[in-house]
Amino acid sequence: GQQLNQSPQSMFIQEGEDVSMNCTSSSIFNTWLWYKQDPGEGPVLLIALYKAGELTSNGRLTAQFGITRKDSFLNISASIPSDVGIYFCAGRETSGSRLTFGEGTQLTVNP
């Protein structure tokens, strides 16, 4: 199956810093989802995007559906220690019935 290109693979930041990660695809997507996974747990949905150009916030998190429909980014502002985890993007192609997942971004926040 197709893989999304998610970057960066890992990030090490200080508490209070802002974070940005993104996903790109060679195909046009009609859905972009962002998940967070804590160790040993299932991914939890953070933000869902369904329209090109859509910008959606969830607390300190903001995600955007790229205008080209081939990319999406997630920003976390004023990071805190509990933001630590793996962040996954996922997307669904216009003609597809399944989600494709990125490989994840491992976020470490130093107090």
Next chain:
Amino acid sequence: DGGITQSPKYLFRKEGQNVTLSCEQNLNHDAMYWYRQDPGQGLRLIYYSQIVNDFQKGDIAEGYSVSREKKESFPLTVTSAQKNPTAFYLCASSSSQPETQYFGPGTRLLVL
């Protein structure tokens, strides 16, 4: 509470043994999915079902089998043909519109 449950949390398999992982949802979702996650990697689709009594192979279906006799349940059997079964298994479900998948807590399978 509405959600997805997976059991057990940890499962041990002996060589040559089949084991079944449970997944139940009370979200009234039509579609259900099984993913495999290996350390430091993303999610790979094993099987999915969009409706009761129907399911399709994902990208890594070999050595696995599923059934979908009830809307709420989508058990995954890891057969002895799966030579490298040690992984974290995640079940998910989604409604048809919009298709947003929600995950269960996962089952970690270990081989003795």
